[in-house]
Amino acid sequence: MQNGMSLKQYLINQQRSGMDIAADLVDLICETAVTCKEITARIDRASLEGALGVAGSENVQGEEQKKLDIITNDVMYEHLSTTGLLAGMGSEEVDDPMMIPNQYPRGRYLIYFDPLDGSSNIDVNISVGTIFSIVEAPHGTDTPSPDDFHQSGTEQIAAGFCVYGPSTTLVLTVGNGVAMFTLDRSVGEFILVRDNVQIPEDTQEFAINMSNQRFWEPPVQKYIADCLAGETGPLGKRYNMRWVASMVAEVFRILTRGGIFLYPMDERIRDKGGKLRLMYEANPISFIVEQAGGASSTGRERIMEVEARALHQRVPVILGSKNEVEKVVEYHKGE
Ligand code: AHG
Ligand code: MN
Numbered sequence: 001m002q003n004g005m006s007l008k009q010y011l012i013n014q015q016r017s018g019m020d021i022a023a024d025l026v027d028l029i030c031e032t033a034v035t036c037k038e039i040t041a042r043i044d045r046a047s048l049e050g051a052l053g054v055a056g057s058e059n060v061q062g063e064e065q066k067k068l069d070i071i072t073n074d075v076m077y078e079h080l081s082t083t084g085l086l087a088g089m090g091s092e093e094v095d096d097p098m099m100i101p102n103q104y105p106r107g108r109y110l111i112y113f114d115p116l117d118g119s120s121n122i123d124v125n126i127s128v129g130t131i132f133s134i135v136e137a138p139h140g141t142d143t144p145s146p147d148d149f150h151q152s153g154t155e156q157i158a159a160g161f162c163v164y165g166p167s168t169t170l171v172l173t174v175g176n177g178v179a180m181f182t183l184d185r186s187v188g189e190f191i192l193v194r195d196n197v198q199i200p201e202d203t204q205e206f207a208i209n210m211s212n213q214r215f216w217e218p219p220v221q222k223y224i225a226d227c228l229a230g231e232t233g234p235l236g237k238r239y240n241m242r243w244v245a246s247m248v249a250e251v252f253r254i255l256t257r258g259g260i261f262l263y264p265m266d267e268r269i270r271d272k273g274g275k276l277r278l279m280y281e282a283n284p285i286s287f288i289v290e291q292a293g294g295a296s297s298t299g300r301e302r303i304m305e306v307e308a309r310a311l312h313q314r315v316p317v318i319l320g321s322k323n324e325v326e327k328v329v330e331y332h333k334g335e
């Protein structure tokens with residue numbers, strides 16, 4: 001596919017090449033991309049507008065909200081509710097599923113989003129992002145029930161994330177590989193820069209928050225110890241390490257040069273089920289990683305097949321280069 005096409009042209013090309021992408025799904029993806037443009041601008045101006053720092057509130061997960069967590073959530077909710085394309089929304093920042101206000105028409109999709117991923121990095125000017133996942137509402141455009149929001153990752157029809165870094169880049173899958181678009185600010189469009197993104201199957205680079213080491217489960221303890229043992233250890237390779245603390249940035253790196261990312265279960269978060277959230281972090285990122293030839297697992301189960309029981313459900317996450325993820329899954333089998 002030629003480079004230089006806009007996001008909408010890319011989606012139309014996908015339709016022409018036989019992909020079953022409904023016109024209202026194209027519209028929804030493009031409208032979601034509009035919110036990412038608006039968020040780019042809000043992040044850009046945040047330090048000038050006094051929008052950095054904490055908001056003084058907590059979200060349903062008991063996490064301190066940054067001002068920009070709330071601003072970006074509002075940008076997404078307010079814009080997407082007017083589109084007539086959605087039956088409801090689920091956000092990291094809002095306890096319950098969000099319905100479409102009565103004055104607007106409804107559509108047949110549900111969207112889940114993490115409006116600002118990596119928000120601990122916002123005040124220190126390190127890359128953050130937005131993650132989204134789109135499914136069909138199981139009962140059409142009527143007001144969805146809370147249960148309608150409990151759909152496993154295999155039900156996703158599109159997923160994407162945007163990284164607000166040195167450039168704003170959108171990564172997207174509609175179930176036919178992964179494409180990357182960079183925001184050309186001079187024309188205000190996301191322009192295709194890479195199609196058919198493939199994650200190298202092997203890697204010598206891992207990403208994990210090492211400060212949690214003593215709390216991890218034994219299989220992850222053993223795997224990381226073996227990585228650290230280097231060439232003469234059981235894995236026979238010398239590893240490099242990265243930890244940005246924005247999953248979007250880690251996954252962008254993995255899509256570009258391979259790697260493995262782990263946010264494993266640890267004993268302090270066992271009762272919560274893990275750290276990262278299934279519906280708007282783990283599922284969309286897993287869909288993208290699998291579509292790019294990588295793998296994504298809890299260590300014991302494919303993430304996209306984890307049964308969804310709650311909007312803010314959490315899971316352990318191990319994803320990236322296929323052969324390396326499979327190795328870590330093997331460590332779990334030996335328990
Ligand atoms: P969020 O900012 O949406 O709460 O997500 C942050 C997530 C993820 O992006 C990142 O990988 C991880 O939390 C960082 O965790 P640590 O603070 O343990 O480094
Ligand atoms: Mn997040």
Ligand code: MN
Nearest residue numbers: 092114116117
């Ligand atoms: Mn977030």
